[in-house]
Amino acid sequence: MKVAIGIVSALLFLTVVAAITRGSDGGPAARDTLPLVSQPGHGPVQSATRTPTRAPAAERISPPPEADMRTYSGAGDDLVLLQTTEVMFLASLTHRGTSTFIVRPLVRNGPEQPPIVHAVGGYQGTVLVNGHDGKVLHGFAIKADGAWTLALKPVTLARAWTGGPVSGRGDEVLTLSPASPGPTTVRIEHAGSGNVTVHAYGDGSPGILVHEIGTYHGEVPLPAGTSLVTITTDGTWTLTRT
Incomplete structure:
Protein backbone atom coordinates (compact mmCIF):
# COMPACT_ATOMS: atom_id res chain seq x y z
CA MET A 1 0.00 0.00 0.00
CA LYS A 2 2.81 2.41 0.93
CA VAL A 3 4.55 1.57 -2.36
CA ALA A 4 1.40 2.44 -4.35
CA ILE A 5 1.00 5.76 -2.53
CA GLY A 6 4.65 6.56 -3.25
CA ILE A 7 4.22 5.83 -6.94
CA VAL A 8 1.10 8.03 -7.14
CA SER A 9 2.90 10.88 -5.34
CA ALA A 10 5.84 10.65 -7.72
CA LEU A 11 3.53 10.76 -10.74
CA LEU A 12 1.73 13.84 -9.36
CA PHE A 13 5.08 15.56 -8.77
CA LEU A 14 6.24 14.92 -12.32
CA THR A 15 2.93 16.24 -13.69
CA VAL A 16 3.27 19.51 -11.74
CA VAL A 17 6.88 19.99 -12.91
CA ALA A 18 5.84 19.45 -16.53
CA ALA A 19 3.06 22.03 -16.20
CA ILE A 20 5.45 24.59 -14.74
CA THR A 21 8.07 24.12 -17.44
CA ARG A 22 5.54 24.50 -20.28
CA GLY A 23 3.18 27.38 -21.01
CA SER A 24 -0.58 27.14 -21.04
CA ASP A 25 -0.52 26.72 -24.84
CA GLY A 26 1.99 23.88 -24.74
CA GLY A 27 4.88 26.23 -25.64
CA PRO A 28 7.87 27.27 -23.56
CA ALA A 29 7.25 28.67 -20.10
CA ALA A 30 7.16 32.45 -19.53
CA ARG A 31 10.71 32.53 -18.20
CA ASP A 32 11.94 31.28 -21.59
CA THR A 33 10.27 34.14 -23.48
CA LEU A 34 12.23 36.90 -21.68
CA PRO A 35 14.81 38.82 -23.76
CA LEU A 36 18.19 37.15 -23.70
CA VAL A 37 21.37 39.01 -22.85
CA SER A 38 24.09 37.94 -25.25
CA GLN A 39 27.21 36.45 -23.76
CA PRO A 40 30.69 36.54 -25.31
CA GLY A 41 30.65 34.52 -28.50
CA HIS A 42 26.87 34.71 -28.86
CA GLY A 43 26.38 37.97 -30.82
CA PRO A 44 26.13 41.64 -29.81
CA VAL A 45 24.21 42.86 -26.79
CA GLN A 46 21.28 45.08 -27.76
CA SER A 47 21.20 48.44 -25.94
CA ALA A 48 18.40 50.97 -25.62
CA THR A 49 20.86 53.87 -25.92
CA ARG A 50 23.96 54.44 -27.98
CA THR A 51 26.85 56.71 -27.14
CA PRO A 52 27.37 59.01 -30.15
CA THR A 53 30.78 59.04 -31.76
CA ARG A 54 32.39 62.41 -32.40
CA ALA A 55 33.09 63.24 -36.02
CA LEU A 157 32.10 83.06 -42.55
CA ALA A 158 35.46 82.97 -40.77
CA ARG A 159 38.21 85.21 -42.08
CA ALA A 160 39.86 83.58 -45.11
CA TRP A 161 43.57 82.80 -45.09
CA THR A 162 44.57 82.29 -48.71
CA GLY A 163 48.25 81.62 -48.12
CA GLY A 164 50.02 84.95 -47.78
CA PRO A 165 50.79 86.72 -44.51
CA VAL A 166 47.75 87.40 -42.32
CA SER A 167 47.77 89.74 -39.33
CA GLY A 168 45.42 90.74 -36.58
CA ARG A 169 44.91 91.66 -32.95
CA GLY A 170 43.16 89.59 -30.32
CA ASP A 171 41.16 86.39 -30.76
CA GLU A 172 40.51 85.29 -34.35
CA VAL A 173 39.46 82.27 -36.43
CA LEU A 174 40.94 81.69 -39.89
CA THR A 175 39.60 79.33 -42.55
CA LEU A 176 41.93 77.72 -45.10
CA SER A 177 40.35 77.09 -48.48
CA PRO A 178 41.40 74.69 -49.78
CA ALA A 179 42.67 72.84 -46.72
CA SER A 180 46.40 72.46 -46.27
CA PRO A 181 47.42 69.80 -48.87
CA GLY A 182 50.41 68.58 -46.89
CA PRO A 183 52.69 69.42 -43.99
CA THR A 184 53.86 73.00 -44.44
CA THR A 185 55.72 75.51 -42.31
CA VAL A 186 54.04 78.46 -40.60
CA ARG A 187 55.97 81.39 -39.23
CA ILE A 188 54.17 82.86 -36.21
CA GLU A 189 54.98 86.27 -34.72
CA HIS A 190 53.30 87.58 -31.56
CA ALA A 191 53.71 90.85 -29.68
CA GLY A 192 52.06 91.09 -26.28
CA SER A 193 52.51 90.36 -22.59
CA GLY A 194 49.81 87.72 -22.19
CA ASN A 195 49.28 84.16 -23.43
CA VAL A 196 49.20 83.28 -27.11
CA THR A 197 47.73 79.95 -28.25
CA VAL A 198 47.37 78.81 -31.86
CA HIS A 199 45.36 75.68 -32.70
CA ALA A 200 45.01 73.80 -36.02
CA TYR A 201 41.80 71.90 -36.86
CA GLY A 202 41.41 69.35 -39.64
CA ASP A 203 41.04 65.63 -40.17
CA GLY A 204 42.08 64.62 -36.66
CA SER A 205 41.98 66.05 -33.18
CA PRO A 206 42.87 69.73 -32.72
CA GLY A 207 46.62 70.32 -32.59
CA ILE A 208 48.44 73.02 -30.65
CA LEU A 209 50.89 74.91 -32.86
CA VAL A 210 51.96 77.45 -30.24
CA HIS A 211 51.27 77.95 -26.54
CA GLU A 212 53.53 80.65 -25.12
CA ILE A 213 53.53 83.74 -22.91
CA GLY A 214 54.66 87.13 -24.15
CA THR A 215 56.56 87.94 -27.31
CA TYR A 216 57.06 84.99 -29.65
CA HIS A 217 58.74 84.40 -33.02
CA GLY A 218 59.08 80.93 -34.49
CA GLU A 219 58.28 78.44 -37.23
CA VAL A 220 56.07 75.40 -36.66
CA PRO A 221 54.62 72.64 -38.90
CA LEU A 222 51.05 73.01 -40.13
CA PRO A 223 49.49 69.50 -40.33
CA ALA A 224 48.11 68.18 -43.61
CA GLY A 225 44.35 68.63 -43.91
CA THR A 226 44.20 71.72 -41.69
CA SER A 227 41.05 73.67 -42.53
CA LEU A 228 40.81 76.04 -39.54
CA VAL A 229 43.30 77.91 -37.40
CA THR A 230 42.39 79.73 -34.19
CA ILE A 231 44.46 82.40 -32.44
CA THR A 232 43.81 83.21 -28.77
CA THR A 233 45.61 86.28 -27.45
CA ASP A 234 45.18 89.89 -26.38
CA GLY A 235 48.21 90.99 -28.43
CA THR A 236 49.02 91.43 -32.11
CA TRP A 237 50.03 88.54 -34.37
CA THR A 238 51.10 87.61 -37.89
CA LEU A 239 50.98 84.15 -39.53
CA THR A 240 52.84 83.36 -42.74
CA ARG A 241 52.88 80.05 -44.61
CA THR A 242 56.30 79.38 -46.11
Missing part, protein backbone atom coordinates in the same frame (compact mmCIF):
# COMPACT_ATOMS: atom_id res chain seq x y z
CA PRO A 56 36.36 64.89 -37.05
CA ALA A 57 36.41 68.67 -36.96
CA ALA A 58 36.34 68.94 -40.76
CA GLU A 59 33.06 66.97 -40.88
CA ARG A 60 31.37 69.20 -38.29
CA ILE A 61 31.80 72.40 -40.30
CA SER A 62 28.18 72.49 -41.40
CA PRO A 63 25.36 75.03 -41.00
CA PRO A 64 24.19 75.19 -37.36
CA PRO A 65 20.54 75.81 -36.45
CA GLU A 66 19.56 78.94 -38.37
CA ALA A 67 17.25 80.10 -35.58
CA ASP A 68 20.28 80.69 -33.35
CA MET A 69 22.54 82.40 -35.89
CA ARG A 70 21.84 85.97 -34.87
CA THR A 71 23.18 88.71 -32.60
CA TYR A 72 22.37 88.82 -28.91
CA SER A 73 23.03 91.84 -26.72
CA GLY A 74 22.72 92.88 -23.11
CA ALA A 75 24.42 94.51 -20.14
CA GLY A 76 25.80 92.75 -17.09
CA ASP A 77 25.43 89.06 -16.23
CA ASP A 78 23.04 87.08 -18.40
CA LEU A 79 22.22 83.70 -19.99
CA VAL A 80 21.77 83.04 -23.71
CA LEU A 81 19.98 79.75 -24.42
CA LEU A 82 20.14 78.02 -27.83
CA GLN A 83 18.98 74.88 -29.59
CA THR A 84 21.28 72.02 -28.61
CA THR A 85 23.98 71.37 -31.19
CA GLU A 86 27.37 69.69 -31.63
CA VAL A 87 28.14 71.63 -34.81
CA MET A 88 31.07 74.04 -34.68
CA PHE A 89 30.31 77.72 -35.21
CA LEU A 90 31.76 81.16 -34.58
CA ALA A 91 31.03 83.59 -31.78
CA SER A 92 32.05 87.21 -32.33
CA LEU A 93 31.88 89.17 -29.08
CA THR A 94 32.31 92.70 -27.78
CA HIS A 95 32.33 94.10 -24.25
CA ARG A 96 32.34 97.70 -23.07
CA GLY A 97 33.23 97.55 -19.41
CA THR A 98 36.06 97.89 -16.91
CA SER A 99 35.90 94.59 -15.04
CA THR A 100 35.97 90.87 -15.83
CA PHE A 101 34.27 89.63 -19.00
CA ILE A 102 33.74 85.85 -19.06
CA VAL A 103 31.70 83.82 -21.57
CA ARG A 104 31.25 80.17 -20.66
CA PRO A 105 29.51 77.49 -22.81
CA LEU A 106 26.65 75.54 -21.25
CA VAL A 107 26.16 71.79 -21.85
CA ARG A 108 23.23 69.70 -20.69
CA ASN A 109 23.92 67.49 -17.68
CA GLY A 110 27.62 68.19 -17.91
CA PRO A 111 30.33 69.76 -15.75
CA GLU A 112 31.18 73.43 -15.87
CA GLN A 113 32.99 74.22 -19.10
CA PRO A 114 36.12 76.36 -19.52
CA PRO A 115 35.35 79.85 -20.83
CA ILE A 116 35.69 80.70 -24.50
CA VAL A 117 36.48 84.30 -23.49
CA HIS A 118 38.15 85.47 -20.28
CA ALA A 119 39.19 89.12 -20.45
CA VAL A 120 39.35 92.23 -18.31
CA GLY A 121 37.84 95.50 -19.54
CA GLY A 122 36.95 96.09 -23.17
CA TYR A 123 36.98 93.15 -25.56
CA GLN A 124 36.50 92.46 -29.26
CA GLY A 125 37.24 89.12 -30.91
CA THR A 126 36.00 85.98 -32.64
CA VAL A 127 36.29 82.48 -31.16
CA LEU A 128 35.39 78.94 -32.19
CA VAL A 129 32.58 77.16 -30.33
CA ASN A 130 32.28 73.35 -30.00
CA GLY A 131 35.78 72.92 -31.34
CA HIS A 132 37.55 70.96 -28.61
CA ASP A 133 35.17 68.50 -27.01
CA GLY A 134 32.17 66.30 -27.68
CA LYS A 135 29.73 68.20 -25.51
CA VAL A 136 26.34 69.22 -26.87
CA LEU A 137 26.10 72.96 -26.34
CA HIS A 138 22.83 74.64 -25.45
CA GLY A 139 23.81 78.16 -24.45
CA PHE A 140 26.22 80.59 -22.81
CA ALA A 141 26.62 82.06 -19.36
CA ILE A 142 27.89 85.64 -19.57
CA LYS A 143 29.56 87.57 -16.76
CA ALA A 144 30.10 91.24 -17.48
CA ASP A 145 29.94 94.66 -15.87
CA GLY A 146 29.17 96.53 -19.09
CA ALA A 147 27.29 96.26 -22.36
CA TRP A 148 28.07 93.24 -24.53
CA THR A 149 27.14 91.68 -27.87
CA LEU A 150 27.30 88.05 -28.99
CA ALA A 151 27.01 87.36 -32.74
CA LEU A 152 26.76 83.68 -33.76
CA LYS A 153 27.54 82.66 -37.35
CA PRO A 154 28.66 79.63 -39.41
CA VAL A 155 32.34 78.70 -39.60
CA THR A 156 32.19 79.32 -43.35
Whole structure:
Protein backbone atom coordinates (compact mmCIF):
# COMPACT_ATOMS: atom_id res chain seq x y z
CA MET A 1 0.00 0.00 0.00
CA LYS A 2 2.81 2.41 0.93
CA VAL A 3 4.55 1.57 -2.36
CA ALA A 4 1.40 2.44 -4.35
CA ILE A 5 1.00 5.76 -2.53
CA GLY A 6 4.65 6.56 -3.25
CA ILE A 7 4.22 5.83 -6.94
CA VAL A 8 1.10 8.03 -7.14
CA SER A 9 2.90 10.88 -5.34
CA ALA A 10 5.84 10.65 -7.72
CA LEU A 11 3.53 10.76 -10.74
CA LEU A 12 1.73 13.84 -9.36
CA PHE A 13 5.08 15.56 -8.77
CA LEU A 14 6.24 14.92 -12.32
CA THR A 15 2.93 16.24 -13.69
CA VAL A 16 3.27 19.51 -11.74
CA VAL A 17 6.88 19.99 -12.91
CA ALA A 18 5.84 19.45 -16.53
CA ALA A 19 3.06 22.03 -16.20
CA ILE A 20 5.45 24.59 -14.74
CA THR A 21 8.07 24.12 -17.44
CA ARG A 22 5.54 24.50 -20.28
CA GLY A 23 3.18 27.38 -21.01
CA SER A 24 -0.58 27.14 -21.04
CA ASP A 25 -0.52 26.72 -24.84
CA GLY A 26 1.99 23.88 -24.74
CA GLY A 27 4.88 26.23 -25.64
CA PRO A 28 7.87 27.27 -23.56
CA ALA A 29 7.25 28.67 -20.10
CA ALA A 30 7.16 32.45 -19.53
CA ARG A 31 10.71 32.53 -18.20
CA ASP A 32 11.94 31.28 -21.59
CA THR A 33 10.27 34.14 -23.48
CA LEU A 34 12.23 36.90 -21.68
CA PRO A 35 14.81 38.82 -23.76
CA LEU A 36 18.19 37.15 -23.70
CA VAL A 37 21.37 39.01 -22.85
CA SER A 38 24.09 37.94 -25.25
CA GLN A 39 27.21 36.45 -23.76
CA PRO A 40 30.69 36.54 -25.31
CA GLY A 41 30.65 34.52 -28.50
CA HIS A 42 26.87 34.71 -28.86
CA GLY A 43 26.38 37.97 -30.82
CA PRO A 44 26.13 41.64 -29.81
CA VAL A 45 24.21 42.86 -26.79
CA GLN A 46 21.28 45.08 -27.76
CA SER A 47 21.20 48.44 -25.94
CA ALA A 48 18.40 50.97 -25.62
CA THR A 49 20.86 53.87 -25.92
CA ARG A 50 23.96 54.44 -27.98
CA THR A 51 26.85 56.71 -27.14
CA PRO A 52 27.37 59.01 -30.15
CA THR A 53 30.78 59.04 -31.76
CA ARG A 54 32.39 62.41 -32.40
CA ALA A 55 33.09 63.24 -36.02
CA PRO A 56 36.36 64.89 -37.05
CA ALA A 57 36.41 68.67 -36.96
CA ALA A 58 36.34 68.94 -40.76
CA GLU A 59 33.06 66.97 -40.88
CA ARG A 60 31.37 69.20 -38.29
CA ILE A 61 31.80 72.40 -40.30
CA SER A 62 28.18 72.49 -41.40
CA PRO A 63 25.36 75.03 -41.00
CA PRO A 64 24.19 75.19 -37.36
CA PRO A 65 20.54 75.81 -36.45
CA GLU A 66 19.56 78.94 -38.37
CA ALA A 67 17.25 80.10 -35.58
CA ASP A 68 20.28 80.69 -33.35
CA MET A 69 22.54 82.40 -35.89
CA ARG A 70 21.84 85.97 -34.87
CA THR A 71 23.18 88.71 -32.60
CA TYR A 72 22.37 88.82 -28.91
CA SER A 73 23.03 91.84 -26.72
CA GLY A 74 22.72 92.88 -23.11
CA ALA A 75 24.42 94.51 -20.14
CA GLY A 76 25.80 92.75 -17.09
CA ASP A 77 25.43 89.06 -16.23
CA ASP A 78 23.04 87.08 -18.40
CA LEU A 79 22.22 83.70 -19.99
CA VAL A 80 21.77 83.04 -23.71
CA LEU A 81 19.98 79.75 -24.42
CA LEU A 82 20.14 78.02 -27.83
CA GLN A 83 18.98 74.88 -29.59
CA THR A 84 21.28 72.02 -28.61
CA THR A 85 23.98 71.37 -31.19
CA GLU A 86 27.37 69.69 -31.63
CA VAL A 87 28.14 71.63 -34.81
CA MET A 88 31.07 74.04 -34.68
CA PHE A 89 30.31 77.72 -35.21
CA LEU A 90 31.76 81.16 -34.58
CA ALA A 91 31.03 83.59 -31.78
CA SER A 92 32.05 87.21 -32.33
CA LEU A 93 31.88 89.17 -29.08
CA THR A 94 32.31 92.70 -27.78
CA HIS A 95 32.33 94.10 -24.25
CA ARG A 96 32.34 97.70 -23.07
CA GLY A 97 33.23 97.55 -19.41
CA THR A 98 36.06 97.89 -16.91
CA SER A 99 35.90 94.59 -15.04
CA THR A 100 35.97 90.87 -15.83
CA PHE A 101 34.27 89.63 -19.00
CA ILE A 102 33.74 85.85 -19.06
CA VAL A 103 31.70 83.82 -21.57
CA ARG A 104 31.25 80.17 -20.66
CA PRO A 105 29.51 77.49 -22.81
CA LEU A 106 26.65 75.54 -21.25
CA VAL A 107 26.16 71.79 -21.85
CA ARG A 108 23.23 69.70 -20.69
CA ASN A 109 23.92 67.49 -17.68
CA GLY A 110 27.62 68.19 -17.91
CA PRO A 111 30.33 69.76 -15.75
CA GLU A 112 31.18 73.43 -15.87
CA GLN A 113 32.99 74.22 -19.10
CA PRO A 114 36.12 76.36 -19.52
CA PRO A 115 35.35 79.85 -20.83
CA ILE A 116 35.69 80.70 -24.50
CA VAL A 117 36.48 84.30 -23.49
CA HIS A 118 38.15 85.47 -20.28
CA ALA A 119 39.19 89.12 -20.45
CA VAL A 120 39.35 92.23 -18.31
CA GLY A 121 37.84 95.50 -19.54
CA GLY A 122 36.95 96.09 -23.17
CA TYR A 123 36.98 93.15 -25.56
CA GLN A 124 36.50 92.46 -29.26
CA GLY A 125 37.24 89.12 -30.91
CA THR A 126 36.00 85.98 -32.64
CA VAL A 127 36.29 82.48 -31.16
CA LEU A 128 35.39 78.94 -32.19
CA VAL A 129 32.58 77.16 -30.33
CA ASN A 130 32.28 73.35 -30.00
CA GLY A 131 35.78 72.92 -31.34
CA HIS A 132 37.55 70.96 -28.61
CA ASP A 133 35.17 68.50 -27.01
CA GLY A 134 32.17 66.30 -27.68
CA LYS A 135 29.73 68.20 -25.51
CA VAL A 136 26.34 69.22 -26.87
CA LEU A 137 26.10 72.96 -26.34
CA HIS A 138 22.83 74.64 -25.45
CA GLY A 139 23.81 78.16 -24.45
CA PHE A 140 26.22 80.59 -22.81
CA ALA A 141 26.62 82.06 -19.36
CA ILE A 142 27.89 85.64 -19.57
CA LYS A 143 29.56 87.57 -16.76
CA ALA A 144 30.10 91.24 -17.48
CA ASP A 145 29.94 94.66 -15.87
CA GLY A 146 29.17 96.53 -19.09
CA ALA A 147 27.29 96.26 -22.36
CA TRP A 148 28.07 93.24 -24.53
CA THR A 149 27.14 91.68 -27.87
CA LEU A 150 27.30 88.05 -28.99
CA ALA A 151 27.01 87.36 -32.74
CA LEU A 152 26.76 83.68 -33.76
CA LYS A 153 27.54 82.66 -37.35
CA PRO A 154 28.66 79.63 -39.41
CA VAL A 155 32.34 78.70 -39.60
CA THR A 156 32.19 79.32 -43.35
CA LEU A 157 32.10 83.06 -42.55
CA ALA A 158 35.46 82.97 -40.77
CA ARG A 159 38.21 85.21 -42.08
CA ALA A 160 39.86 83.58 -45.11
CA TRP A 161 43.57 82.80 -45.09
CA THR A 162 44.57 82.29 -48.71
CA GLY A 163 48.25 81.62 -48.12
CA GLY A 164 50.02 84.95 -47.78
CA PRO A 165 50.79 86.72 -44.51
CA VAL A 166 47.75 87.40 -42.32
CA SER A 167 47.77 89.74 -39.33
CA GLY A 168 45.42 90.74 -36.58
CA ARG A 169 44.91 91.66 -32.95
CA GLY A 170 43.16 89.59 -30.32
CA ASP A 171 41.16 86.39 -30.76
CA GLU A 172 40.51 85.29 -34.35
CA VAL A 173 39.46 82.27 -36.43
CA LEU A 174 40.94 81.69 -39.89
CA THR A 175 39.60 79.33 -42.55
CA LEU A 176 41.93 77.72 -45.10
CA SER A 177 40.35 77.09 -48.48
CA PRO A 178 41.40 74.69 -49.78
CA ALA A 179 42.67 72.84 -46.72
CA SER A 180 46.40 72.46 -46.27
CA PRO A 181 47.42 69.80 -48.87
CA GLY A 182 50.41 68.58 -46.89
CA PRO A 183 52.69 69.42 -43.99
CA THR A 184 53.86 73.00 -44.44
CA THR A 185 55.72 75.51 -42.31
CA VAL A 186 54.04 78.46 -40.60
CA ARG A 187 55.97 81.39 -39.23
CA ILE A 188 54.17 82.86 -36.21
CA GLU A 189 54.98 86.27 -34.72
CA HIS A 190 53.30 87.58 -31.56
CA ALA A 191 53.71 90.85 -29.68
CA GLY A 192 52.06 91.09 -26.28
CA SER A 193 52.51 90.36 -22.59
CA GLY A 194 49.81 87.72 -22.19
CA ASN A 195 49.28 84.16 -23.43
CA VAL A 196 49.20 83.28 -27.11
CA THR A 197 47.73 79.95 -28.25
CA VAL A 198 47.37 78.81 -31.86
CA HIS A 199 45.36 75.68 -32.70
CA ALA A 200 45.01 73.80 -36.02
CA TYR A 201 41.80 71.90 -36.86
CA GLY A 202 41.41 69.35 -39.64
CA ASP A 203 41.04 65.63 -40.17
CA GLY A 204 42.08 64.62 -36.66
CA SER A 205 41.98 66.05 -33.18
CA PRO A 206 42.87 69.73 -32.72
CA GLY A 207 46.62 70.32 -32.59
CA ILE A 208 48.44 73.02 -30.65
CA LEU A 209 50.89 74.91 -32.86
CA VAL A 210 51.96 77.45 -30.24
CA HIS A 211 51.27 77.95 -26.54
CA GLU A 212 53.53 80.65 -25.12
CA ILE A 213 53.53 83.74 -22.91
CA GLY A 214 54.66 87.13 -24.15
CA THR A 215 56.56 87.94 -27.31
CA TYR A 216 57.06 84.99 -29.65
CA HIS A 217 58.74 84.40 -33.02
CA GLY A 218 59.08 80.93 -34.49
CA GLU A 219 58.28 78.44 -37.23
CA VAL A 220 56.07 75.40 -36.66
CA PRO A 221 54.62 72.64 -38.90
CA LEU A 222 51.05 73.01 -40.13
CA PRO A 223 49.49 69.50 -40.33
CA ALA A 224 48.11 68.18 -43.61
CA GLY A 225 44.35 68.63 -43.91
CA THR A 226 44.20 71.72 -41.69
CA SER A 227 41.05 73.67 -42.53
CA LEU A 228 40.81 76.04 -39.54
CA VAL A 229 43.30 77.91 -37.40
CA THR A 230 42.39 79.73 -34.19
CA ILE A 231 44.46 82.40 -32.44
CA THR A 232 43.81 83.21 -28.77
CA THR A 233 45.61 86.28 -27.45
CA ASP A 234 45.18 89.89 -26.38
CA GLY A 235 48.21 90.99 -28.43
CA THR A 236 49.02 91.43 -32.11
CA TRP A 237 50.03 88.54 -34.37
CA THR A 238 51.10 87.61 -37.89
CA LEU A 239 50.98 84.15 -39.53
CA THR A 240 52.84 83.36 -42.74
CA ARG A 241 52.88 80.05 -44.61
CA THR A 242 56.30 79.38 -46.11
